[in-house]
Amino acid sequence: MNAPFAKMNGIGNQITVLDMREAETRLDATSARAIAADPRTAFDQLMVIEPPKTAGTDAFMTIFNTDGSLSGACGNGTRCVALVLMRETGRQTFKLETSAGLLDVVARDAETITVDMGEPRFGWAEIPLSVPFEDTTTIDLSFGPVDAPILSRPAVANIGNPHAIYWVDDVATIDLGRIGPILERDPMFPDRANISIAEVTSDHSITLRVWERGAGLTLACGTAACATAVSAARLGKTGRTVDVRLPGGVLNIEWRADNHILMTGAAEFEHEGVIVLGDEVRIEVAPDTVARRA
Numbered sequence: 001m002n003a004p005f006a007k008m009n010g011i012g013n014q015i016t017v018l019d020m021r022e023a024e025t026r027l028d029a030t031s032a033r034a035i036a037a038d039p040r041t042a043f044d045q046l047m048v049i050e051p052p053k054t055a056g057t058d059a060f061m062t063i064f065n066t067d068g069s070l071s072g073a074c075g076n077g078t079r080c081v082a083l084v085l086m087r088e089t090g091r092q093t094f095k096l097e098t099s100a101g102l103l104d105v106v107a108r109d110a111e112t113i114t115v116d117m118g119e120p121r122f123g124w125a126e127i128p129l130s131v132p133f134e135d136t137t138t139i140d141l142s143f144g145p146v147d148a149p150i151l152s153r154p155a156v157a158n159i160g161n162p163h164a165i166y167w168v169d170d171v172a173t174i175d176l177g178r179i180g181p182i183l184e185r186d187p188m189f190p191d192r193a194n195i196s197i198a199e200v201t202s203d204h205s206i207t208l209r210v211w212e213r214g215a216g217l218t219l220a221c222g223t224a225a226c227a228t229a230v231s232a233a234r235l236g237k238t239g240r241t242v243d244v245r246l247p248g249g250v251l252n253i254e255w256r257a258d259n260h261i262l263m264t265g266a267a268e269f270e271h272e273g274v275i276v277l278g279d280e281v282r283i284e285v286a287p288d289t290v291a292r293r294a
């Protein structure tokens with residue numbers, strides 16, 4: 001079976017979009033890991049486009065991480081899927097669905113794609129946490145020596161996936177590649193968690209680095225930007241509209257008065273081809289789609 005793929009990125013977050021709308025089978029975790037292992041299709045997230053499950057939606061998306069685990073949400077990948085559908089249909093508005101819910105998308109152009117990421121959830125059981133906390137704006141989960149922790153008192157939020165955000169004075173001084181994998185698997189998080197460190201630089205800007213659950217350090221994470229923005233606003237650190245600066249680029253996040261989070265940013269094609277799915281995964285890149293990079 002052949003499925004078209006597009007290797008893309010959402011401000012540096014490595015995304016492979018696999019179109020399985022015509023496929024008779026579903027992709028399994030073993031095949032997802034094989035696709036991740038090939039440099040031509042390597043991804044932080046694999047966005048599998050499937051036929052719509054709910055009337056009025058354009059497609060269902062199954063989201064795999066590099067390690068083959070599933071996520072209910074991926075902001076950067078959703079913009080990439082929208083760009084694929086915009087090119088295919090010429091339309092600019094889409095309704096997409098994941099295991100976590102519905103997403104309305106408005107794609108003005110490749111630089112300006114806005115996803116309504118829905119409403120954040122803050123209840124401890126919704127994150128989920130394994131310990132009850134009445135107030136999730138700060139929870140008790142530090143890292144480092146008890147008397148001089150390197151990180152402490154993160155905010156937590158669920159944006160279709162679990163996030164913990166630590167506030168720091170300088171994101172460059174924290175060894176997130178070492179600390180991230182430990183906190184990702186802390187017993188506090190029964191489903192693991194995406195771990196962010198955030199530096200508030202003004203009442204409308206935040207610098208962010210993310211260790212992603214199931215994928216590791218990435219150049220950007222859309223849901224982490226959303227989780228960070230709403231947490232900063234809840235704590236009074238910023239207003240409700242912020243620019244979030246990630247290593248790969250900037251996302252604008254607006255937490256609307258109706259509680260919905262709007263995420264706006266770019267998406268980009270790199271190259272395309274087909275993935276032949278059988279006992280083994282075979283990848284064929286269409287040479288004419290390989291972007292010339294200086």
Ligand SMILES: N[C@H](CCC[C@H](N)C(=O)O)C(=O)O
Nearest residue numbers: 071074075076161221222223
């Ligand atoms: N990069 C994605 C999030 C991936 C989340 C995933 N790592 C998980 O929750 O398992 C984004 O742009 O929102």
